Amino acid sequence: MKWVWIIGGTLLFLIAVMAVVGAMLPQSHRATRRARYRQRPEAIYAAIAGPPDWRSDIKAFGALPDGKWWEQDSHGNKITYALVEDRPPTRRAVRIADKKLPFGGVWTMDIAPEGEGSSLRITEDGEVYNVFFRFLSRFIFGHTGTIENHLRDLGRKFGETIQVEE
Numbered sequence: 001m002k003w004v005w006i007i008g009g010t011l012l013f014l015i016a017v018m019a020v021v022g023a024m025l026p027q028s029h030r031a032t033r034r035a036r037y038r039q040r041p042e043a044i045y046a047a048i049a050g051p052p053d054w055r056s057d058i059k060a061f062g063a064l065p066d067g068k069w070w071e072q073d074s075h076g077n078k079i080t081y082a083l084v085e086d087r088p089p090t091r092r093a094v095r096i097a098d099k100k101l102p103f104g105g106v107w108t109m110d111i112a113p114e115g116e117g118s119s120l121r122i123t124e125d126g127e128v129y130n131v132f133f134r135f136l137s138r139f140i141f142g143h144t145g146t147i148e149n150h151l152r153d154l155g156r157k158f159g160e161t162i163q164v165e166e
Contacts, residue, residue: 015132022131022138029128031143034121035151035162041111041118045089047157048109048120054157057149068097102130103137107147120154122147 037044052058052071060072064080072078084106085093093108105126112119124147128134137143148164155162 018135019131022133022135025128025131025134025138027127027129027134029126029138029143030123031126031147032121032123032166033144033147033151034119034165035155036114036117036119036165037155037158037162038117038160039158040116041089041113043158044111044118044120044154045092047154048092049086049088055150055153056156057146057153102133103128120151122150 047054052061057073058071059074061069063069068080068082070078070080079096079101080098082095082097083093084095085091085108090111091109093106095106096104098104103126105124108123108125110121110123112121124143126143128137151162151164
């Protein structure tokens, strides 16, 4: 019985530390990564503006009547998005439109020609509202993990292995 109390107390202590540290972290963050592709900006733009069927983390998606759309990840979580800015083929900005989530923010995708190809820089201006999720996103998941996966998935769509840069 003594071990149950020790384990329970340790777990409560760890949860309290996560809450305190999460509360001390800023709610907002900025994260950015870039990758180069052998594709022209128009091809990169068409891929990121089209259906996300090339993304490994998306299992379903659909349009909503108000110009927004939803995407469902492999865990069954659905997120609604809205277009903030659209300047083909150089820029696209997308905002999380679901206010009930423990996080939100805008992804700005800047495409620039580079030689025969182009580069894509994704900048996340994110917010994490829940203190526990803020702790996890900062220390466990990292703010750039989803961006890096997105860039690599785009490379795979075009049959390229890319290097993610800061």
